[in-house]
Amino acid sequence: MRKIKYKKGRKVQPSFFDYTGSHKSVDTEMQLFVYDTHDLTECEQIQVNDIEKNIDLTKVNWLNIHGLNDVEVIKSVGNYLKVDNFMLGDILNTTKRTKLEEYHEILFFNIKSLLPIENSDNISVEQISFILKNGILVSFQEKRSDFFTHLRERIRTHSGIVREKKADYLLYLLLDAIMENFYITIENEEDRVEALIDESKTSTNPAILEQIEKHRDNFNFLKRSIIPLRDSLYSIKSMKDDVVFNAIETSNYTFFIRLHQKSLELLEQIEYDLTSLDSASNFYFSTQSHKMNEVMKTLTVVSVFFMPLTFIVGVYGMNFDNMPELHWEYGYFIILGCMLLLLVAMIVYFKKRKWY
Known part of the structure; x- marks a missing residue:
């Protein structure tokens, strides 16, 4: 914004003339x-x-x-x-x-x-x-x-x-x-x-x-x-x-x-x-807000996908001796398969609901 600059030392008198413009090199x-x-x-x-x-x-x-x-x-x-x-x-x-x-x-x-x-x-x-x-x-x-x-x-x-x-x-x-x-x-x-x-x-x-x-x-x-x-x-x-x-x-x-x-x-x-x-x-x-919402939506969906998987991992990460699945011969692979099926099921469900 252009502002008028006040010259503090200038004396404004009726008989005082001074060109205040920027074209001071132009001949009259x-x-x-x-x-x-x-x-x-x-x-x-x-x-x-x-x-x-x-x-x-x-x-x-x-x-x-x-x-x-x-x-x-x-x-x-x-x-x-x-x-x-x-x-x-x-x-x-x-x-x-x-x-x-x-x-x-x-x-x-x-x-x-x-x-x-x-x-x-x-x-x-x-x-x-x-x-x-x-x-x-x-x-x-x-x-x-x-x-x-x-x-x-x-x-x-x-x-x-x-x-x-x-x-x-x-x-x-x-x-x-x-x-x-x-x-x-x-x-x-x-x-x-x-x-x-x-x-x-x-x-x-x-x-x-x-x-x-x-x-x-x-x-x-x-x-x-x-x-x-x-x-x-x-x-x-x-x-x-x-x-x-x-x-x-x-x-x-x-x-x-x-x-x-x-x-x-x-x-x-x-x-x-x-x-x-x-x-x-x-x-x-x-x-900007829409793109931010899209990013937050993507992050939220990814977080939701991994939330139940994190829960399962947390359960089997507990150190209890009497957990029945600990001694299954194929328990590791069964749990991984269940986690994979759960993830696929959630992806399909979210897709049908058009949440992403």
Whole structure:
């Protein structure tokens, strides 16, 4: 289970910024898209000083930032948009839970993007944050990834309606792309769990139970990541009737409601998968118990077979002078034959009663 580690010596102040993520070797780079239905301007490796002169407030402006190590760049972007310090702190602090905030005509949204790690049972976690203000959408990614590659191509090739919509619709598309990663992660976990369940039916290796618990932790982590996302998407509904905040067009609220429905579907699927894991654990213990019962049953039957034989041996092992059978010429062979017949009779009787 992933836990938030508290740094005892850290001083949390409004003016103090520190990137807390694990991608500290990633350089900060910026990419700017400025577009409308007719025109598109794409700026690669844009510098902070060039942002203001390239942004056109009559069009949609998407500034995508990879890498959060250069705190000064993040602060400069925040100063240009007049973003409060606590929002910048939440962008750099990757231990924060998913949340949505509306403040001073700014819509702030951060979300955890989860993807499976190849050849591993662990899950890769990246925090992605968004700031929406006055037709400008800024996305903050911890590292360069291909989450939004298809959206860039749609913008470049004028596919779909993305070039006809405003920045809030682009925010919807970006969030939807990130939520697709949840489906990929859950599907990967389900494939591994299905193979694990099949293995538990033929093997009693204790490592299977450890793997079941590992995947249960993964599903619980997914659940913990999606629940605040569900709550944040639900809170967007309350903005629909807000006459003060208009960063999202009324006609586009439907798209965010769809995202909320997706989050509910994801949670329902996770609950089902957790139930399947519980069933797998119960099946494993039941199999172990059944095999133990079979072993005990076999040992009990063998013990019962030899119990009367042991009694006979014990009787003739007593040192009494007047035991009549002691002086029979063929007494030894007769007793062995009787013991053998008794054993065969018990085996046949147990077999007919289906006791083994």
